[in-house]
Each structure stands twice: as structure tokens, then as C-alpha cells.
Amino acid sequence: MFDFLEGYDLLGAFWVTVKLTIFSAIGSLVLGTVLAAMRVSPVPLMRTFGMVYVNVVRNIPLTVIIVFSSLGLADVFGMTLGAADDFEVKYFRLAVFGLAAYTAAFVCEAVRSGINTVPVGQAEAARAIGLSFTQVLSHVVLPQAFRSVVGPLTNVLIALTKNTTVAAAIGVAEAALVMKEMIENEAQLVLISAIFAFGFVVLTLPTGLILGWVGKRVAVKR
């Protein structure tokens, strides 16, 4: 029944999905936190920049961003991200780039909502002992903010896991692309789809459960 699976690297495809998720998660977490810091900073220009970034990027379809990285950045501008002749690596990195740029907008909003949950008194106390804005943010507010947004960030991470399938649009051999190939070439439509659906349930369900538990544990009780 499962003979048709031979000749396809199923685990390899899901491994690419996992790698895409992890790299873009790290990238978007860093970029998103910087954007969130900008959006709450005392400098109006930075606040505006953060706001414009979030509202622009959030409203462009991810597919457009990823296809643009491939056709625009790579083909027209010759952006290779350090992988000039290895096509596989190049498109993988472009996909990570697109996913991170897109997801950062959502991470930024999640972190910012976390900053809003920190009581005003905490920041006031921190300022009263003479901490600067950067110190207030990095020593007092952000550590608490992160602990309270584990839940929303988990949602962003799960969405990111599913969004990695969009990389199929530029030929990155992750799960969705391999599924497309398989259902076009093999007769077992329902079975193949079920396998891939199951794969994504396996990837997202534990993420939700584990991080849900972590979120409850680390949340600051108020």
C-alpha cells in the first residue's frame, strides 16, 4: 500500500519545513523585538517607521513577498545571500528572508501587546532609580513582556510553521512542494494528502501544547 512512497524523500521534505520554521522564527523574533522597541521609543520618527513597517508588511500577501524575493531580489538585483551558485541554498535563504520579514510584523505586535501588560508603576519605579529608556526596556519591561506573550507568540510560531508551505511558490523542496509532486504523479490522492496533513498536525500540535504549558508556567502572576 505504501510502496509509492519510495523515490520521495518525505522526511527530508519535512526536515526542510522544520529548518525553514526555525531559522525564520529566530530572524523574525529578533527583527520583531527591534521593531516593537522602536514602536514604543521616545523618538517619533522611529515610532512612525515601526508603525509604517508593520502596517505595510502585514497587508501584503506573504506569497507576494516570497515571490518578490525570488524574482525581484535574486533575479533582478542579483541578491544571493552568500550562495551564488548553489540554487537550493539560495532559494532556501530567500524564503527564510521573506518569511522573517513578514512574520516580524506579527511578532512586533505581539511583543507590543506584552509591553502594555506591564504595570505602569514598574516602569515608573525603574525611571525613579535613574534607569534610561533602554535600561527600563531591556531590564524591566521586556523580560516581563516576553513572559506574558508566550501564548500569542506560540500562535505566531504555529502560523509560521504553516506559512513555510508558501516557499513552494519559489521551488523550495519543503513539504507542500513534495506533496504537489506526489499527488500529480501517484494515484493515491487521499492517502498522500492524509500523510502530509498528519505531518503538519504532528509539527503544530506539540508546539501548541508544550508552549502553552510553558506560557502558563512563566507568566507573571498579577
Added chain:
Amino acid sequence: MTSVLYDAPGPRAKRRNIVYTALFLALLALGIWWAIRVMADKGQLEWSLWKPFTEAEAWTTYLLPGLANTLKAAALAMVIALPLGALFGIARLSDHRWVRVPASIIVEFFRAIPVLLLMLFANEFYSRSTNISSDLRPLYAVVTGLVLYNASVLAEVVRAGILSLPKGQSEAAKAIGLRKGQTMTSVLLPQSVTAMLPALVSQLVVIVKDTALGGAVLAFAELLNARGTLAAYYANVIPSFIVVAVIFIVLNLILTTFASWLEGRLRRGKRSTGAVLAAPGGAEEPVAEPGLGKTDDGRGA
């Protein structure tokens, strides 16, 4: 504006902020200058590449039909997903185990799966088991994928909307002798709809954005796909991407603005119970957690 994080600036802080502003401005200007330089180097700023967008032909042959298909798929998906979502949302709240459990499983299953997989499956399914013509098949596949995914998201929105109503509502309905079905249709649903409206409008943004998947993977002739044909004809890759991105941004900004206007109106309005669900992130997918409720997602501020 005063904030949690910093005081109203005094003279020194004002001076410092001006320095930071100048630095950031310089950095920004440098970035923009660099981007323009690169574009000029690659010949992307030449007027011949941008000229098509000032003429009717590019719009009537490529962009407008693409936009029409995007809107058609989004509207169809919303119209079908909404009642389906409401049905499943209510089914998840049912008193009967045999209704509640299957509905929950279906909703959780379709939420866990990427829309693209659903579209691929639907496309292949239609080509094998039905005789839908191959011109129409991408539209059917895109709408099917969008409906399956968004109906399950909307089911959660509806469920959270109904749960957000005060318990007294259904108790009062019970007290005047309404049956369960009557309580739902004439007391709970109408009220929760006002609470859900902003989240529902925001879900439209997600649907509009996801139609682009069909364009990239299933050759559905929507806006992104139309951009490809346009760029093949005029050889203007970068300008065409910029124009298409702007169209998407404007379209979605109109929808989000409408959603937050609605939210503000409903919050003030006496008709609602005051419970307004936060829109689900306006994201491709980050889904509102029922009960997570009112995180400030920045649109109101």
C-alpha cells in the same frame, strides 16, 4: 504623548531625542538612497518600465481582471465560509456529545493544516473526480481551500463571540421559556454578531491575502498571477511588483480601517454588551485564542 516607558521630555531629553531623530533620519535616508541607487544601476527606474501603469492598457488587460478574480474568490470564500463557520461554532457549543466532539475534531483539524495543502488537494480532487472545466478549476480549488480553513477559524470566532456574552442572557431566555434553539437564534446569535463583526471583517483581509497562493501555485489568474503576465509583456519586474503590492496594501488597509471603525462604533454603541472580540491579528494565520480577548493589537491606538 506620554508613555509608560519615558517621562515627558525635559530640555536635555529633548536635545537627545533630536540627536536620535537626526541619526535615524540619516540612516533611513542612507537606506533609501542605497535602494534607489541599486534600482538605478539595474535600470529599474527608467520611465519606459513605469509608463505602462499610466496607460489604460496595462490596467484593463492585466491588473483589473486580476483584481476582479482576487475579489471574486475572496467574496465567494467569505460568503460560503461564514454560515459554515457559524454552524460549526454553534455545534461546538452543543449539549450533545455526538455533535460537539466531531465538530471540534473537524475544526481543529482544518485549522492545523496549511491552506496551500487544502488548495492542492482540492485542485487534484476536482481534476480527477469531477468534470469542472480546467479554466474554472483553479477558482474552485482556491475557494474550497479558503472555505475549509476560514470556516474553521470563523467557527472559533463565533464560539468565542457567543461565550463572551454574559451568562444572564441565556438564563433570562430560559426563564421566559425559550427553547435552546430559540435562545440561540433570537437571543445569543444576534448579540454576538455585533461583538464578532470586526473580527469577521479582519478575516476578510486574511482571505484576500491567501488568494495570492492560488496565483502562485495553481495558476489561478488573480492579481499576483496577472502581475506575472504583465511583467512578461512589459519586462518590468520590479515596478509591477511595487504596483501590485500597493494595490494589495490599499485594499487591505480599507478593510482594516473599516474593521477598526466598526470596532470603535460597537464599543461605544449601546446595542452591544460591550464585549468586542479583538480581530485575529489580521494575519495570514495567527488565530484569536478564544478568551484571550482584548489584547491591544495596535489598530485602536
